Amino acid sequence: MHSQRGTAAAIGGGTPRKGEAGEHSSVLGAKVVLFLSTFINKVDRKGRVSVPAPFRAALAGQVFNGIVAFRSYRQAAIEGCGIDRMARLSDSIDELELFSEARDDLASTIFADAHQLPFDGEGRVILPPLLAEHAGITEMAAFIGRGATFQIWEPDAFATHQDEARARTRAHGATLRLRRPDE
Amino acid sequence: MHSQRGTAAAIGGGTPRKGEAGEHSSVLGAKVVLFLSTFINKVDRKGRVSVPAPFRAALAGQVFNGIVAFRSYRQAAIEGCGIDRMARLSDSIDELELFSEARDDLASTIFADAHQLPFDGEGRVILPPLLAEHAGITEMAAFIGRGATFQIWEPDAFATHQDEARARTRAHGATLRLRRPDE
DNA sequence: CATAAAAACCCATGCTATCCCATGCACTCC
DNA sequence: GGAGTGCATGGGATAGCATGGGTTTTTATG
Numbered sequence: 001m002h003s004q005r006g007t008a009a010a011i012g013g014g015t016p017r018k019g020e021a022g023e024h025s026s027v028l029g030a031k032v033v034l035f036l037s038t039f040i041n042k043v044d045r046k047g048r049v050s051v052p053a054p055f056r057a058a059l060a061g062q063v064f065n066g067i068v069a070f071r072s073y074r075q076a077a078i079e080g081c082g083i084d085r086m087a088r089l090s091d092s093i094d095e096l097e098l099f100s101e102a103r104d105d106l107a108s109t110i111f112a113d114a115h116q117l118p119f120d121g122e123g124r125v126i127l128p129p130l131l132a133e134h135a136g137i138t139e140m141a142a143f144i145g146r147g148a149t150f151q152i153w154e155p156d157a158f159a160t161h162q163d164e165a166r167a168r169t170r171a172h173g174a175t176l177r178l179r180r181p182d183e
Numbered sequence: 184m185h186s187q188r189g190t191a192a193a194i195g196g197g198t199p200r201k202g203e204a205g206e207h208s209s210v211l212g213a214k215v216v217l218f219l220s221t222f223i224n225k226v227d228r229k230g231r232v233s234v235p236a237p238f239r240a241a242l243a244g245q246v247f248n249g250i251v252a253f254r255s256y257r258q259a260a261i262e263g264c265g266i267d268r269m270a271r272l273s274d275s276i277d278e279l280e281l282f283s284e285a286r287d288d289l290a291s292t293i294f295a296d297a298h299q300l301p302f303d304g305e306g307r308v309i310l311p312p313l314l315a316e317h318a319g320i321t322e323m324a325a326f327i328g329r330g331a332t333f334q335i336w337e338p339d340a341f342a343t344h345q346d347e348a349r350a351r352t353r354a355h356g357a358t359l360r361l362r363r364p365d366e
Numbered sequence: 367c368a369t370a371a372a373a374a375c376c377c378a379t380g381c382t383a384t385c386c387c388a389t390g391c392a393c394t395c396c
Numbered sequence: 397g398g399a400g401t402g403c404a405t406g407g408g409a410t411a412g413c414a415t416g417g418g419t420t421t422t423t424a425t426g
Contacts, residue, residue, distance in 0.1 A: 041404070042404080046407090048406095049404095050403075050404050052403095068219065086217060086330075087217055089330070094330070105352045108329070108345050111218070111329050112220070112221050112327045114219045114220055120383090120384060120385070121385060121386065121387095122403085122404075123403080123404085124404085224415090227417090228417095229416095231415090236414085303373090304376070305376095
């Protein structure tokens with residue numbers, strides 16, 4: 001198996017233009033960050049991986065030029081998102097009782113484990129060994145779009161996981177109510 | 184285990200705004216102070232430790248060039264943050280009933296115990312013995328990002344703590360409603 | 367006021383993450 | 397159908413950062 005290309009993906013700045021597009025604040029609110037599709041890229045001997053261009057486009061314009069990654073606590077995968085999401089998370093946590101246990105736990109679980117991975121000139125990031133190990137990634141890394149966030153898996157592991165998920169979904173037919181635009 | 188590098192973290196960028204408190208979430212103004220990830224650095228024989236570069240970057244531009252540290256009263260750790268946050272904390276405490284017991288306790292627990300640790304030319308600080316002892320730090324110090332603040336632990340002690348926190352979080356599925364961007 | 371200890375200041379060093387340039391495939395546009 | 401461009405990939409050069417240790421200035425002490 002190898003890299004699949006051009007399968008469209010994230011929605012960044014309206015037109016398929018890539019440049020740095022940039023405008024974060026669309027007139028009515030937040031910039032749309034959407035990660036779609038799956039991309040499998042190679043991890044070179046320096047530990048670098050190219051973040052799929054569409055994902056990069058979705059992240060364009062955020063305060064930090066790169067991704068934030070941390071170990072998923074349910075799966076053997078790496079969770080990824082942009083810095084803006086973390087900032088929002090921080091705000092949310094700040095609203096919890098100042099020295100409460102819940103707050104402590106969340107902070108140690110999420111922020112302590114989060115790594116900021118800056119893009120190099122070519123849009124690659126270095127996967128910290130700790131994260132790579134947790135996901136069992138060595139040669140290849142699969143970037144999985146999940147809407148507002150994405151995950152990074154060892155390709156084969158993900159394939160297995162996906163099959164299972166699909167089977168489960170078919171089993172109890174998961175449903176979802178669509179949010180109204182202004183809700 | 185030893186020092187992990189480059190996992191970048193905080194965002195300093197913005198304007199060297201100094202004021203106090205303020206706004207955390209203006210659209211594109213406010214400086215974003217976010218401490219992420221974990222960095223383990225060595226404490227040299229003079230008691231000096233390098234504050235991770237990304238953390239320094241997050242603190243850049245504040246009125247006091249260094250960090251503020253005090254003993255965590257729930258854990259064997261040192262709480263750390265920038266001087267700006269202390270100002271905000273002061274405001275919060277000011278809102279408590281004047282002369283109330285809680286106010287008294289907080290004031291003496293936090294402010295009386297707080298140390299201002301200035302950076303030296305290389306971005307290091309000296310850990311006051313009192314604090315180091317409380318956290319059981321001797322050789323190495325782990326800087327733990329917690330969003331708006333950070334903590335300093337003895338590496339092994341933190342590893343244990345993190346495992347427990349992780350387990351607890353997974354257990355009662357601690358969830359947190361994410362704030363909407365404009366909320 | 368003199369002396370010792372501690373803190374602030376400086377300069378040096380090694381590692382590695384970051385920057386920069388080069389290559390080749392694949393899809394797209396003309 | 398041919399050439400151009402976007403994007404993933406490699407590898408070498410450079411600068412940032414953690415770390416050590418010496419020297420001067422400040423603070424505490426007798």
